[in-house]
Amino acid sequence: MFSKACEYGIRAAIYIGQQSAELGRRVGLRDVAAEIDSPEAFTAKVLQQLVRAGLLTSVKGPTGGFELTAQQLATVTLRQIVVAIDGGDMLQGCALGLPQCSAQQPCPLHYQFLPIRDQLNEVLRTHTIGELAGKVHDGLGFLKQFT
Amino acid sequence: MFSKACEYGIRAAIYIGQQSAELGRRVGLRDVAAEIDSPEAFTAKVLQQLVRAGLLTSVKGPTGGFELTAQQLATVTLRQIVVAIDGGDMLQGCALGLPQCSAQQPCPLHYQFLPIRDQLNEVLRTHTIGELAGKVHDGLGFLKQFT
DNA sequence: TTTTTACCGGACAATTTTATCCGGTATTCA
DNA sequence: TGAATACCGGATAAAATTGTCCGGTAAAAA
Numbered sequence: 001m002f003s004k005a006c007e008y009g010i011r012a013a014i015y016i017g018q019q020s021a022e023l024g025r026r027v028g029l030r031d032v033a034a035e036i037d038s039p040e041a042f043t044a045k046v047l048q049q050l051v052r053a054g055l056l057t058s059v060k061g062p063t064g065g066f067e068l069t070a071q072q073l074a075t076v077t078l079r080q081i082v083v084a085i086d087g088g089d090m091l092q093g094c095a096l097g098l099p100q101c102s103a104q105q106p107c108p109l110h111y112q113f114l115p116i117r118d119q120l121n122e123v124l125r126t127h128t129i130g131e132l133a134g135k136v137h138d139g140l141g142f143l144k145q146f147t
Numbered sequence: 148m149f150s151k152a153c154e155y156g157i158r159a160a161i162y163i164g165q166q167s168a169e170l171g172r173r174v175g176l177r178d179v180a181a182e183i184d185s186p187e188a189f190t191a192k193v194l195q196q197l198v199r200a201g202l203l204t205s206v207k208g209p210t211g212g213f214e215l216t217a218q219q220l221a222t223v224t225l226r227q228i229v230v231a232i233d234g235g236d237m238l239q240g241c242a243l244g245l246p247q248c249s250a251q252q253p254c255p256l257h258y259q260f261l262p263i264r265d266q267l268n269e270v271l272r273t274h275t276i277g278e279l280a281g282k283v284h285d286g287l288g289f290l291k292q293f294t
Numbered sequence: 295t296t297t298t299t300a301c302c303g304g305a306c307a308a309t310t311t312t313a314t315c316c317g318g319t320a321t322t323c324a
Numbered sequence: 325t326g327a328a329t330a331c332c333g334g335a336t337a338a339a340a341t342t343g344t345c346c347g348g349t350a351a352a353a354a
Contacts, residue, residue, distance in 0.1 A: 001148070001237060001240075001242055002242065002243075002244075003311075003312090004244065004311075004312065004313095005311080005312075007242075007243050007244035008244075010243055010256075011243055011244075014255055028329090028330065028331090029330075029331075030330095039312080039313060039314080040313095040314090041313065041314050041315075042312060042313050042314080044331080044332085045312095045313085045333095047331090048331080048332070048333085051331090051332095058330090058331060058332090059320095059321080059330085059331080060319075060320045060321055060322095060329085060330055060331050060332080061319095061320060061321025061322050061323095061328090061329060061330060061331080062321065062322040062323065062328070062329045062330075063321085063322065063323095063329085063330095064320090064321070064322085064329075064330050064331065065330075065331085066331090078256075090148060093148075095148055095149065095154075096149075096154050096157055096158055096290075097149075097151065097154035097155075097158075098289070098290075098291065098292060099292055100292055105289045105292065105293065106287075106288060106289065107288060107289060107290070108161055108279040108282045108283055108287075108288030108289075108290070109157075109225075109270070109274075109279070109288075110288070112270045112274065113270070115266065116263060116266050116267055116270065119262065119263050119266065120263055123256070123259045123260070123263065127256075127259065132255040132256070135255045136255055140253075140255075141253060141254060141255030141256075141257070142245070142252050142253065142254060142255075143243075143245075143254070143255070144245065145245060145246055145247055145252070146252065150341075150342090151341075151342065151343095152341080152342075175299090175300065175301090176300075176301075177300090186342085186343060186344085187343095187344090188343065188344050188345075189342065189343050189344080191301080191302085192303095192342095192343090194301090195301080195302070195303085198301090198302095205300090205301060205302090206300085206301080206350095206351080207299085207300060207301050207302080207349075207350045207351055207352090208298085208299055208300060208301080208349095208350060208351030208352050208353095209298065209299045209300075209351070209352045209353065210299085210300095210351085210352065210353090211299075211300050211301065211350090211351070211352080212300075212301085213301090295354100296353100296354085297352100297353085297354075298351100298352085298353080298354090299350100299351085299352080299353095300349100300350090300351090300352105301348105301349085301350080301351100302347105302348075302349070302350095303346100303347095303348080303349100304345105304346095304347095304348100305344100305345085305346090305347105306343105306344080306345075306346100307342100307343080307344070307345095308341100308342080308343070308344090309340100309341080309342070309343090310339100310340080310341070310342085311338100311339080311340070311341085312337100312338080312339070312340085313336100313337080313338070313339090314335105314336080314337070314338090315334105315335085315336075315337095316333100316334095316335090316336105317332105317333095317334095317335105318331105318332075318333080318334100319330100319331085319332075319333100320329100320330090320331080320332095321328100321329080321330085321331100322327100322328085322329075322330105323326100323327085323328080323329095324325100324326085324327080324328095
């Protein structure tokens with residue numbers, strides 16, 4: 001569904017958001033990777049993308065790390081993260097890969113996939129990182145496997 | 148959403164099915180690739196997978212080619228093709244990549260993605276190749292771009 | 295029976311994705 | 325100021341996906 005990079009990006013953003021919201025503290029790359037169970041160096045690249053896109057904030061040096069501002073917690077949506085990492089193809093492109101699939105010249109699955117894609121867009125658009133972070137904080141959602 | 152291989156596989160199956168149902172004739176690899184606008188050699192690999200999975204039939208030699216039997220037209224579903232090529236991950240796996248995402252230990256998006264995944268499974272399960280081939284035959288669906 | 299056709303199978307190559315390494319820079323603290 | 329911390333950026337590498345090539349095999353037609 002999403003690329004690995006995007007999966008890591010979403011999980012990381014939620015974890016960072018949870019720590020920012022709950023404890024008001026920054027988290028280092030090492031922590032992030034450990035808490036979402038992802039490769040450290042690769043996660044760093046993904047986080048850099050999100051920082052450049054303005055979806056989260058980073059601070060260098062001791063006491064530095066990643067955080068989400070109150071503003072970011074309230075406004076950054078899943079959709080923004082997905083688009084920043086994977087681009088908009090999954091959200092708009094044709095399920096069968098036709099370059100110009102539309103009502104003009106629909107693929108045989110066009111109308112079957114419309115509601116699915118709409119629902120996917122709706123979910124991504126209406127959930128903020130802050131909201132999902134709250135779910136994790138309340139023990140209603142997990143970002144890695146606890147055995 | 149699907150891999151390129153899977154996109155080609157679905158488009159090819161529908162085209163072959165349409166030719167089988169409409170004209171009762173086999174189609175060669177060259178035809179298939181031209182009609183669905185896909186790389187020939189790569190498409191051959193995908194078709195071989197589908198033949199091995201029993202989802203379509205091939206015949207060697209002159210007058211040979213690929214076809215769907217009446218039985219295959221009526222019973223082979225999109226789901227079988229997707230599973231044969233991409234495996235079941237897209238149909239079952241966690242959207243955030245957690246190895247064991249369930250009600251026991253759900254990811255923060257688990258319940259949001261359940262209906263989406265259900266609907267996707269429903270679409271793939273309830274559409275046969277024969278049905279989609281009919282749509283193409285009636286000019287209601289296209290398998291490549293006509294400018 | 296010989297030739298031609300067309301799928302089969304394996305090896306190979308290019309591209310993209312995933313992942314790692316390491317020096318550079320900014321920041322904090324002693 | 326100096327040392328330690330932690331993100332940044334570029335180069336590099338491994339793996340998966342996508343794509344190509346070519347000889348082999350089966351089947352039909354001449």
